[in-house]
Amino acid sequence: MAFAPAGPAASFFEALDRHRAALRAALRRGGEAPARGVTSRASSSEVLASIENIIQGIVASLASSEAPVFMMDNRSSWENIKFEDSVGLQMVSHCTTRKIKSDSPKSVQNFALILKVLSMIYRLVQSNTYATKRDIYYTNSQLFGTQTVVDNLINDISCMLKVPRRSLHILSTSKGLVAGNLSFTEEDGTRVSCTGCSTAVAVPSNIQGLRNVITDAKFLLIVEKDATFQRLLDDQFCSKMSPCIMVTGKGVPDLNTRLLVKKLWDLFHLPLFTLVDADPHGIEIMCIYKYGSLSMAFEAHNLTVPAMRWLGLLPSDIQRLNVPQNTLIPLTKRDQMKLDSILKRPYVTCQPFWRKEMEIMAASKMKAEIQALTFLSPDYLSRVYLPNKLKFGGWI
Amino acid sequence: MEGTAVAISEILRYLIIHWKCETAGVSKKALLEGQLVISTEAFTSKHHANVLHCVTTITSGRSNYDGLGNKKFVKEVQSILSRLSAKLTWSYKDASGSPDTSGSSFQMMFEVDEKPRTLRTDGLAVKNFLRRIIVVHPKITFHFSVKVNGALAKETIRAENEPIFNLPNGIALIINEPRYVRPTFGATEFLCSRIHPVPGQPVTLSIPDDVAGMGLLGELILMPVAALCSCLEASSNQMDRISSVSMFLYGPSGLPLLLPGQRQPTTVFTDPSCFIDWKKYDWCVTPHLDFNLDGDLVLPDMRCQAKSCEGRLSQDVAPQGQTLLLFIFVDFHSGFPAQQMELWGAHTLLASHLNAILLENQRGIRGSVQMAVDQALEQQQHAAKARQKLQASHTVAVDSILSVVSGSTSSSFRRGCLQALQAADTQEFGTKLHNAFKEITQHRFPYHCSCEIRQQLPSEKTARSHMEARRSHSPEHLSETTERANSKRRKGGVEETRAYSSTPSAPGSSDRAAREQQGRVRAPSSAGPGSGLEVAEEGGRGMGLACSYVGSLYVWKSELPRDHPAVIKRRFTSVLVVSSLSPLCVLLWRELTGIQVRGAGQRQGRAAHREQN
Secondary structure, three states, X not given: OOOOOOOOOHHHHHHHHHHHHHHHHHHHHOOOOOOOOXXXXXXXXXXXXXXXXXXXXXXXHHHOOOOOEEEXXXXXXXXXXXXXXXXXXXXXXXXXXXXXEOOOOOOHHHHHHHHHHHHHHHHHHHHOOOEEHHHHHHHOHHHHOOHHHHHXXXXXXXXXXXXXXXXXXXXXXXXXXXXXXXXXXXXXXXXXXXXXXXXXXXXXXXXXXOEEEEOOOOEEEEEOOHHHHHHHHHOOHHHHOOOEEEEEOOOOOOHHHHHHHHHHHHHHOOOEEEEOOEOHHHHHHHHHHHHOOOOOHHHHHHHOOOOOEEEEOOHHHHHHOOOOHHHOEEOOHHHHHHHHHHHHXXXXXXXXXXXXXXXXXXXXXXXXXXXXXXXXXXXXXXXXXXXXXXHHOOOO | OOHHHHHHHHHXXXXXXXXXXXXXXXXXXXXXXXXXXXXXXXXXXXXXXXXXXXXEEEEEOOOOOOOOOOHHHHHHHHHHHHOOOOEEEEEEEOOOOOOXXXXXXEEEEEEEEEOHHHHHHHHHHHHHHHHHHHHHOOEEEEEEEEEEOOEEEEEEEOOOOOOEEEOOOOOEEEOEHHHXXXXXXXXXXXXXXXXXXXXXXXXXXXXOHHHHOOOOOOOEEEEEEEEEOOOOOHHHHHOOOEEEEEEEEEOHHHOXXXXXXXXXXXXXXXXXXXXXXXXXXXXXXXXXXOOOOOOOOOOXXXXXXXXXXXXXXXXXXXXXXXXXXXXXXXXXXXXXXXXXXXXXXXXXXXXXXXXXXXXXXXXXXXXXXXXHHHXXXXXXXXXXXXXXXXXXXXXXXXXXXHHHHHHOOOHHHHHHHHHHOOOOOHHHHHHHHHHHHHHHHHXXXXXXOHHHHHHHHHHHHHHHHHHHHHHHHHHHHHHHXXXXXXXXXXXXXXXXXXXXXXXXXXXXXHHHHHHHHHHHHHHHHXXXXXXXXXXXXXXXXXXXXXXXXXXXOOOOOOOOOOOOHHHHXXXXXXXXXXXHHHHHHHHHHHHHHOOHHHHHXXXXXXXXXXXXX
16 A cells, blocks of 8 residues: 555554454354344345235235225334344334225325335336435325435335335435545445545445455544534544544434445444534434434344444533533533433443433533534644544543 | 195194103103004095095004193194094093003094095105104104005105214204215215215394294294215216205204195295305305105205306206205204193294294304305315325325236236236226225225214114114004004994003013013113213213313323423413313303203293293
């Protein structure tokens, strides 16, 4: 590597290496990576068969002059969720279901739309072509109304068929960005290298098709906000901390970003860290990376990375670093509510340190953006805060 | 139409009013029930070949006929009959002395000479009158038979488990659509065979001075009920196209106000704009007085043809419009006058002075009717919209299924689908799918009638059990008694009726069972207001209030712990709201149930007033 940027001295990564070794040891203790790739790739014929099954069921119930009904797992209730430390939030096997009836004016539209999307998926899978969610929306935008309707339908169908979205041949334009010591070949043969560029590369939309993924990175840093991500890029954080990878999901991460993080973890068992705002929203985003979300719990084992650690910005850091009080923002009522609801979630019990941090936030009734650190000094984040944290193992 | 029909109707009206008074003490919601047998026997007269000698008998199989042979009534009926040179005899068989009261019955009989043609129209008019009564008194059964020179025509007129809508004034209305309109041709796509009545605001009618002078006392209340017939799917593009308007006029205690003979349409009825400002809907309404008595529909008091004002120019009179049914109930404000005879008289009085009364209150009536009609139309539009949505969605669903099936490469799947619907090819499969979807919505279209179904369920259930009980026991009994009576009359003439009334009753065991059942059913309610049933009902309401109080504590979805100040504050607010609303609820119930405190006081006051006079 001729132009490999000179990273910090080898001693810098001691803590990181120890952490990495510990993670690997834990993995080995817990057996091989849990059920990796078993359900992640439903073959096309399986998808076709399950769609045919559904259609046949509907035709059969019509033949016996009963109103056909879709049974959906209820994806919006915590009661259907079980928590497992090694996977995150998972759907329980006997979860409550909701019916989408075809004879009530309220749900008939939903029923029809599900059928419509099913038929489109059928076509896509048959012809082995891919379409984005936006594509599907535009095939009949009047019928669907809004993009969110389509997104929900696709999630519902993915949950109903127990098949990841990718296998439904539905893609979405990635929102996330990746930068740092990483190169891979996309499914169509394009070689992408993020190494050495000062600009970020969009997360590829077909994560499963990535080949020849190469990285020497010592760690992977997930940044909550695009603004911080760009700032770190400008500050040459990647080359200073080289070798490393930075990823951002620009807020709540989309499926592709989560899949990429999961893939990198599965391939290299890198230490993963998150840099989020010290507010309830930031904590929630971090939890989505780590343990998954309520609505996508049915696919948790393809998406969650429980090995992730919280690097910053910790509420305790705010006090420790003497961040000026006027840069802090008081918690709003909604923040309070969100914080309370996070504290009630099942995974908080196995994260006593997280719990402590959240309690500190609740007690101080203040939150802070990552940008609050710039008040200490303009490049405090990239030059002091992050290197020190990484060097001395300041994650929890 | 001659006097026979009027006389029969008059007698029936009298009997039903009598029943009504009998059950007046019972809960307001109980529906009137009973059986009446009307039989006419006609023989060709010995003197004139072209005249039939008719003997009409009306038998009522119910106990307790004190004061039935009221002099005034007998005089009245006799005056009607005297025009026909007929004679009325009545007999009353009292079995109250014996331990078994089931034998008592009341019978009225009169004889007239009539032409065969008149007899026929009379029969039809009476039948329509009976149907009109059935529509609001679904638990009454009429057995109507006509025998001309030995040829017997028999008909039982009753409600056959038909859906009922309870109006706020305590009247039940049959909402089975085929009762009111004939199903139109090609109307296989009826979604709902019910009408959906919308009650309007009750209007208090002020009685003009000259009418009040005639002895019509008390406060009159008019309640319009509007309903649209024919939820035709095909005509969704002409949703609010109304082709005809039918009006039904009911007097106190839910009896038709106009008798079959009195078809001298009052000006209110010749001028349909009295009730609604039709121009608001761009309708031109013309009265349509061609009454066809044949058929088994309930005939209105007035029927109008409605045309859209623009449509008149283009002359496109589609026969498949909707029919607007307008029921108008006139009743006394607090139940009815103390004396049943006064009520009976009031009926006649009201019928003759209706015109004046309605004209006097035209404005209020118009407003109320208009509101009801507006609501009915709106309801219809909502339903149509929901239906359209359903249809559009089903089309999408069918297309999607078709595209999957036709695009599938798995032959077993295709075969399975086609076989399930027994279709030969995908095209047929598509049409069959379409029909299947249509069918399921037709079977149980939730619609806006869901609320009504809920409302009527309990009453329907009891009605059914009553009816079943009746069907299993009563008919033999009644036919038996009438047969006996008829045979006796044939033998010995009028005097023998006395003998009939004194014969020891020998009722069958099945008969007794029916009585007992009836007694049992009525027992809880016969104790009058304050009986167990009503207490339970009121208790239930109180319970509801309590539940809403407690429930208001939990309506706030929040993550905060329960002793958080914000939560406590919210709970205080909601409790305050419920507490302040509960007196209103109590007042409302009192208003709706017409509770005894005020009503009884008024009635007593009126009675006292009358005594002073």
